[in-house]
Amino acid sequence: MQPSQESCEVTPLLMDMAGSYLTPQASLSTSFTSVLPYNKDSGILSEAEAMKAQKALADGNLLEVASAAMETVRRVSTTGVNIAVTGESGNGMSTFINALRGIGHEEEASAPTGVVRTTQTPASYSCSHFPNVVLWDLPGMGATSQSLKDYVVEMEFNQYDLFIIVASEHFSMNHVTLAKTIEEMGKKFYIVWTKLDMDLSTTIFTEEQLLKSIREHILENLQMMLVCKSPIFLISSFEPLRHDFPKLRATLQVDISDIRCHGPLQDLFHTCEKIINDKATCLQEKIATDSFQNTPAIRDADGLAECLKAYQFSFGVNDKSLQQVAQRMGKESLEYTAITMSQDVQALSRVDWKLMCLTCRVMKAFLFLLSYIPSFSSPIVQCVRRMQHKRILMIVVEDTKTVLRKVLKDSSISG
Ligand SMILES: Nc1nc2c(ncn2[C@@H]2O[C@H](COP(=O)(O)OP(=O)(O)O)[C@@H](O)[C@H]2O)c(=O)[nH]1
Numbered sequence: 248m249q250p251s252q253e254s255c256e257v258t259p260l261l262m263d264m265a266g267s268y269l270t271p272q273a274s275l276s277t278s279f280t281s282v283l284p285y286n287k288d289s290g291i292l293s294e295a296e297a298m299k300a301q302k303a304l305a306d307g308n309l310l311e312v313a314s315a316a317m318e319t320v321r322r323v324s325t326t327g328v329n330i331a332v333t334g335e336s337g338n339g340m341s342t343f344i345n346a347l348r349g350i351g352h353e354e355e356a357s358a359p360t361g362v363v364r365t366t367q368t369p370a371s372y373s374c375s376h377f378p379n380v381v382l383w384d385l386p387g388m389g390a391t392s393q394s395l396k397d398y399v400v401e402m403e404f405n406q407y408d409l410f411i412i413v414a415s416e417h418f419s420m421n422h423v424t425l426a427k428t429i430e431e432m433g434k435k436f437y438i439v440w441t442k443l444d445m446d447l448s449t450t451i452f453t454e455e456q457l458l459k460s461i462r463e464h465i466l467e468n469l470q471m472m473l474v475c476k477s478p479i480f481l482i483s484s485f486e487p488l489r490h491d492f493p494k495l496r497a498t499l500q501v502d503i504s505d506i507r508c509h510g511p512l513q514d515l516f517h518t519c520e521k522i523i524n525d526k527a528t529c530l531q532e533k534i535a536t537d538s539f540q541n542t543p544a545i546r547d548a549d550g551l552a553e554c555l556k557a558y559q560f561s562f563g564v565n566d567k568s569l570q571q572v573a574q575r576m577g578k579e580s581l582e583y584t585a586i587t588m589s590q591d592v593q594a595l596s597r598v599d600w601k602l603m604c605l606t607c608r609v610m611k612a613f614l615f616l617l618s619y620i621p622s623f624s625s626p627i628v629q630c631v632r633r634m635q636h637k638r639i640l641m642i643v644v645e646d647t648k649t650v651l652r653k654v655l656k657d658s659s660i661s662g
């Protein structure tokens with residue numbers, strides 16, 4: 248299956264590696280895979296970004312990690328995204344693409360539409376609302392292939408980042424199977440029910456009843472094949488400002504950004520998580536020996552509040568650092584401080600039962616009584632102290648990961 252030559256909207260499609268334009272013949276002999284216009288390498292974390300985040304975390308500088316995340320998001324914000332529009336012929340796929348692009352079907356750059364089958368090969372279209380996104384108008388199911396399996400192979404479904412399944416008038420078994428196939432590929436898809444204007448003009452129900460029944464009809468069919476819930480939009484391509492069309496645009500905007508950022512930010516999280524875990528292991532080893540008492544920041548090894556502060560500072564989840572991070576992410580400080588468990592030792596001892604046991608009155612009384620038997624006392628006190636410190640350390644480590652997840656999520660949304 249080759250991409251159509253009928254679309255000239257997305258110029259990179261017709262460029263060869265040297266940047267020169269391919270002749271139609273040359274292009275026709277090029278595989279579909281090789282002409283997908285974007286370099287997926289931009290969707291991974293660069294070595295420099297990983298190094299920067301690693302160093303920042305080792306220094307407990309979460310603000311710098313937040314900057315690294317935002318830089319990554321900025322870099323990948325132009326990564327190409329391929330969206331396939333698929334369905335059955337005549338459902339209104341090409342008309343939907345024109346509506347999404349905000350152009351009429353009579354315009355020269357529009358996707359050809361009509362009652363006869365107009366789309367025989369995949370055709371690509373750019374869209375000014377979504378820079379660096381290619382909308383692929385696929386031939387309808389059954390137009391070219393014998394079976395859905397053939398269709399999926401011929402259309403090279405694995406090349407797309409997101410699918411829009413267009414349906415109208417009825418939601419067929421073909422639509423459901425298509426949805427199931429895409430779901431099994433681990434890809435995201437939307438169901439777009441179009442020609443709503445036609446449904447509304449012929450129905451005997453109120454608009455509200457009609458919308459509800461269409462939605463239920465789609466959901467029932469999807470559930471028959473146990474397809475998970477996916478976004479459903481009820482639209483008319485002739486009224487791109489009404490019904491679910493604005494919501495569809497907004498959802499697309501978020502998902503396109505998510506597609507671009509997901510891989511690199513996941514990489515960044517794993518890189519950071521490893522540093523956090525290594526740092527925790529190192530501190531645990533210190534705690535296991537007596538040397539932790541000599542750690543300058545922990546002057547009094549018994550002072551758990553002091554110990555908590557020292558670990559918070561070491562991982563960059565102290566109040567001041569969280570405030571700075573929140574500010575960098577354009578959020579209220581509270582949004583960041585409220586998600587951490589380790590606000591103060593008293594609060595911590597209430598929510599963490601392990602720490603509660605280690606710091607409760609019974610434990611204190613026990614340690615007090617032990618102090619009358621000095622030969623016993625010292626090793627047991629040391630052991631309890633170590634357990635307390637380890638527990639606090641692990642809570643701070645978990646908090647650091649929680650804050651990190653939020654930083655990555657917020658930076659992805661801001662992108
Ligand atoms: N009333 C109405 N007609 C539509 C709508 N979308 C598409 N059509 C019509 O449906 C027919 C098939 O549309 P087309 O986009 O070519 O379908 P495709 O084969 O799925 O690409 C055309 O006559 C379109 O004008 C819509 O939202 N409302």
Ligand SMILES: [Mg+2]
Nearest residue numbers: 340341365366
């Ligand atoms: Mg078409």
